[in-house]
Amino acid sequence: MTESPVEDSISAAAPLVVLSKVNKHYGALHVLQDIDLEIRQGEVVVLIGPSGSGKSTLCRTINRLETIDSGRITIDGHPLPAEGRELARLRTEVGMVFQNFNLFAHKTVLENVVMGQVKVRKVIRSHAEKTARELLDRVGVGAQADKYPAQLSGGQQQRVAIARALAMKPKVMLFDEPTSALDPEMVNEVLEVMRQLAADGMTMVVVTHEMGFARSAANRVLFMADGRIVEQNTPDAFFTAPRSDRAKDFLSKILHH
Amino acid sequence: MSPFNRTATASVLYDAPGPRARARYRVFGVLSLIGVAGLLWFVYATLDDKGQFNPALWDVFQYNTVQQRIVDGLLATLEAFGLAAAFSLTLGALLAAGQLSDHKPVRWACTAVVQFFRAMPLLILIVALYYAFFATDPMWALVLGLTLYNGSVQAEIIRSGVNAVPRGQGEAAYALGMRKTQVMASILVPQAVRSMLPSMISQLVVTLKDTSLGFIITYHELLFVGKAIASQPTNSAGFPYIPVVLVIGPIYIALCLLLTALARWIEARGRRGANRRTSTAA
Ligand SMILES: Nc1ncnc2c1ncn2[C@@H]1O[C@H](COP(=O)(O)OP(=O)(O)OP(=O)(O)O)[C@@H](O)[C@H]1O
Ligand SMILES: [Mg+2]
Numbered sequence: 001m002t003e004s005p006v007e008d009s010i011s012a013a014a015p016l017v018v019l020s021k022v023n024k025h026y027g028a029l030h031v032l033q034d035i036d037l038e039i040r041q042g043e044v045v046v047l048i049g050p051s052g053s054g055k056s057t058l059c060r061t062i063n064r065l066e067t068i069d070s071g072r073i074t075i076d077g078h079p080l081p082a083e084g085r086e087l088a089r090l091r092t093e094v095g096m097v098f099q100n101f102n103l104f105a106h107k108t109v110l111e112n113v114v115m116g117q118v119k120v121r122k123v124i125r126s127h128a129e130k131t132a133r134e135l136l137d138r139v140g141v142g143a144q145a146d147k148y149p150a151q152l153s154g155g156q157q158q159r160v161a162i163a164r165a166l167a168m169k170p171k172v173m174l175f176d177e178p179t180s181a182l183d184p185e186m187v188n189e190v191l192e193v194m195r196q197l198a199a200d201g202m203t204m205v206v207v208t209h210e211m212g213f214a215r216s217a218a219n220r221v222l223f224m225a226d227g228r229i230v231e232q233n234t235p236d237a238f239f240t241a242p243r244s245d246r247a248k249d250f251l252s253k254i255l256h257h
Numbered sequence: 258m259s260p261f262n263r264t265a266t267a268s269v270l271y272d273a274p275g276p277r278a279r280a281r282y283r284v285f286g287v288l289s290l291i292g293v294a295g296l297l298w299f300v301y302a303t304l305d306d307k308g309q310f311n312p313a314l315w316d317v318f319q320y321n322t323v324q325q326r327i328v329d330g331l332l333a334t335l336e337a338f339g340l341a342a343a344f345s346l347t348l349g350a351l352l353a354a355g356q357l358s359d360h361k362p363v364r365w366a367c368t369a370v371v372q373f374f375r376a377m378p379l380l381i382l383i384v385a386l387y388y389a390f391f392a393t394d395p396m397w398a399l400v401l402g403l404t405l406y407n408g409s410v411q412a413e414i415i416r417s418g419v420n421a422v423p424r425g426q427g428e429a430a431y432a433l434g435m436r437k438t439q440v441m442a443s444i445l446v447p448q449a450v451r452s453m454l455p456s457m458i459s460q461l462v463v464t465l466k467d468t469s470l471g472f473i474i475t476y477h478e479l480l481f482v483g484k485a486i487a488s489q490p491t492n493s494a495g496f497p498y499i500p501v502v503l504v505i506g507p508i509y510i511a512l513c514l515l516l517t518a519l520a521r522w523i524e525a526r527g528r529r530g531a532n533r534r535t536s537t538a539a
Contacts, residue, residue, distance in 0.1 A: 104444055
């Protein structure tokens with residue numbers, strides 16, 4: 001199999017996010033079992049797997065919205081701080097987009113994108129607004145800047161959420177099922193923004209069942225089941241020839257309807 | 258889920274009444290009017306029967322000194338209420354912040370304080386404070402007692418209001434790199450306030466009414482003054498207890514109505530703000 005120049009440059013790049021021997025329990029449930037994972041600069045990794053396999057949990061440990069019981073996570077060479085100012089600073093470098101958008105309901109769209117810059121990055125307000133408007137234009141919701149989140153469609157809200165995360169100039173972006181709460185006709189407008197982001201070289205971890213997106217934008221697909229990474233491969237290889245029985249079984253379920 | 262939809266859902270909750278329902282409501286309306294009028298007449302007749310409307314019993318209210326005492330009592334009530342309201346809201350905010358703290362000892366201590374003072378009967382608290390610390394200054398025993406009790410209740414209201422904000426709001430703020438105080442001050446509390454407001458105001462109404470407990474520790478508030486007036490016998494007609502109740506009672510009712518009106522006004526202002534945003538943005 002020949003690799004494209006882009007993939008060559010990615011495999012040469014330094015790892016940006018590294019998880020080694022990460023374990024996590026919820027009571028008796030072992031949700032993450034000895035997870036080892038390296039994500040390189042500019043790489044787009046798609047996480048798929050059955051419900052309850054730990055995809056969201058894995059994603060959320062990377063910015064410490066979930067703590068881990070053992071193991072080690074580093075971002076750009078620095079171990080994830082446990083608390084305080086250092087943790088907050090690290091979180092600005094890891095953007096997160098949620099399934100339910102989670103836009104601040106009492107703030108306008110513009111204010112949603114401005115807030116983090118002003119309060120966390122201490123950017124002057126006028127600069128922050130300029131950046132915010134540029135980002136909103138870039139994701140195609142510039143005209144909605146003065147509305148409140150509840151007045152926007154799901155697709156528009158999710159694009160605002162992406163802009164809000166980008167405003168912090170993160171090194172890596174996490175997406176936890178960003179299109180699962182959307183009506184079908186809005187899925188593509190969000191995926192298109194994400195594709196563009198991937199093409200611009202953003203490092204991304206995406207939990208999604210959108211095979212089209214995985215095939216067209218991902219460098220690597222990770223298949224999770226029962227808290228383990230069972231299989232990983234390029235999207236083409238994974239979707240056409242899964243190796244593990246779990247993956248074959250899972251793909252047959254989601255592809256056959 | 259969004260606080261801005263409330264006006265829309267308010268009318269959706271009820272079906273608009275049809276013609277038969279409207280007729281039924283009219284019948285109910287007339288019947289209850291008759292019932293209330295009958296009740297009032299019964300009360301009036303009973304009191305009149307007992308001679309409670311004998312002018313001699315009401316003469317006492319004509320004296321300037323008595324009028325002045327009622328005004329003084331009212332001012333004393335308002336002073337204790339104002340102080341207790343301000344202190345209890347402050348204490349409530351502090352205790353709520355403590356209960357939501359990340360530090361276990363702080364959380365634990367604040368929860369213990371809240372549970373203790375919420376469970377403690379207010380009267381016991383006030384009497385104990387009076388005899389132990391404030392025998393010469395009953396107002397502070399009253400104010401402190403009201404503050405501890407109502408502050409604990411306000412803390413619970415604030416804490417549950419903050420906890421009722423959808424979890425994703427806080428998570429999204431943390432994910433941007435905000436610190437806990439920023440998340441509280443800019444995301445959670447502003448969204449919680451609107452839902453907390455009615456309960457906070459009703460607790461203030463309770464605070465206002467409970468200032469009347471001051472009479473037990475000889476604080477010269479409205480009820481104390483009323484009792485003093487009522488215990489001076491008139492020349493011919495006995496003690497003017499009922500007339501005093503009929504004067505003092507409506508003063509408390511008026512004060513509570515004023516507070517409730519204030520609450521309505523604040524709420525309406527908040528809602529109008531939300532609607533204005535909606536209409537300019539749409
Ligand atoms: N806060 C929690 N407390 C207890 N158990 C939890 C908690 N969060 C998740 N779990 C459990 O951990 C397991 C993994 O959850 P997770 O959300 O990571 O799965 P997922 O792969 O994202 O699934 P889905 O596709 O449904 O989103 C599930 O069995 C879930 O019930
Ligand atoms: Mg999930």
